[in-house]
Amino acid sequence: MRKLIVGLVAIFISFASASALADKKGRVFQTAKIQASEVDAGPPKIFSSAEGAAWLKRSKGRVDGRVMAKVDDAGMPYTIWWVIFNNPGKCLTTCGPADLMADGGLAADVAIFNASGAISAAIDGGGGVINVDLSVIAGEGAGNGAQNPPMDAPPFFLRKLNKNNGLCAEIHIDINRHEFDGDWVQELTYPEKPQAFAIFPPAEKCKGRHKHHK
Numbered sequence: 001m002r003k004l005i006v007g008l009v010a011i012f013i014s015f016a017s018a019s020a021l022a023d024k025k026g027r028v029f030q031t032a033k034i035q036a037s038e039v040d041a042g043p044p045k046i047f048s049s050a051e052g053a054a055w056l057k058r059s060k061g062r063v064d065g066r067v068m069a070k071v072d073d074a075g076m077p078y079t080i081w082w083v084i085f086n087n088p089g090k091c092l093t094t095c096g097p098a099d100l101m102a103d104g105g106l107a108a109d110v111a112i113f114n115a116s117g118a119i120s121a122a123i124d125g126g127g128g129v130i131n132v133d134l135s136v137i138a139g140e141g142a143g144n145g146a147q148n149p150p151m152d153a154p155p156f157f158l159r160k161l162n163k164n165n166g167l168c169a170e171i172h173i174d175i176n177r178h179e180f181d182g183d184w185v186q187e188l189t190y191p192e193k194p195q196a197f198a199i200f201p202p203a204e205k206c207k208g209r210h211k212h213h214k
Helices: 002-011 097-103 184-189
Strands: 018-022 028-036 038-040 051-058 062-071 077-085 110-119 128-137 170-177 194-200
Touching: 051 194, 062 170, 062 194, 077 128, 077 184, 110 128, 110 184
Parallel strands: none
Antiparallel strands: 018 028, 028 051, 028 194, 051 062, 062 128, 077 110, 077 170, 170 194
């Protein structure tokens, strides 16, 4: 469990901005850069070579997206994770690890569950690349159709993207590299060795609804 918490904290080492477009049907299209996660607490700090972009198409009822990222290694298993702050206005400042450590993510109603996975393909010049689709329906999460959480899961693994909250949640997408250490079920169930992430703020129409605590 300690490895899990350390890995989750490493997801949130910096911040990202996302660009967005809205259509007449109430859907919002957002894009964000993939940012490399810190992989060694240092000093000096060492970051992965991950880079790329992600997009989300959001409505009240669902969120669809795609992650296109260069990663450190080819031929390795990678998993993609939703990190959803259903109530970002309750984050301590900007949404991040402090909200998990303080109360298990209860105030910000944080949900973490598997989104997708891939074996990275080789690219010229070394390293690998992943290109995967993502989708989650509001009201769905760990234990609600997206992932069967382990019995000893922390509380944020048991939550979901709340109903009608596809536009107003803050959504982080986390890319994890896995090294087989004896249990593939464990590898697929828990985030491990975060390499990169992208951050998507709530839609513009939600900004008056969510005000961060100071």
